[in-house]
Amino acid sequence: MSGAEAKQVLRSLLRAVDRNITSATGSKQWREFVIAQFRRGAAQDDSADRQAALQEARDYVFLIESVREHKDLLLSYNIGIPVDQREKDMNARAANLVGLQVPPTETKQQ
Template sequence: MADVRQVYRFLLRTVRDRISSRKENPIWHDYIVEEFHRNAKGTDPLKVQKLLQLANDYAQLVQDVHYEKELLLSYNIGIDPAERQKSMIERTANLVGLQLPNTDAANRRDS
């Protein structure tokens, strides 16, 4: 029973955080609730275990895909290395509450 509750909460939390919240689009949430309620009275423990594993695997897949997208964005794949470094410095400065000066305007004035 604890496994069922744990997988159920993990799946709902993943959908809420990674796909869409219940307020924005209740379809995913309603589908998960419906599936868990429909299979709640399953008597075949092997089938129940397979369904729980499938739900857990799906939630983990959604989380991993989201994490991979964040990694790719953090690496700025496809951007010039100088632009990538500038972008990373700007993000780091923003994280600590600083703002970098506009260097493009300063470079144009010096020329």
């Protein structure tokens, strides 16, 4: 394990934490925790333990980014919109793709 490899992993982990956790919560707690863990890991003498710690950090970066992408994907599917409204929007988009327009419909008022 080289120092450059450890720096690269640390930077990517800090970027992922800043982009997805710190910006959402406004707290620097997770960033400080990551830095403290890397400093503690730098004091390890066993190369195998350091490699395992770096792999775990890479896995966390992958997890954080994957959760963000999954959330974005769910939002792109309009999960928060009621099913009937989502179907209407989907039908309107499909009609627009082939050059048609869906006629306006009356909405039921309760």
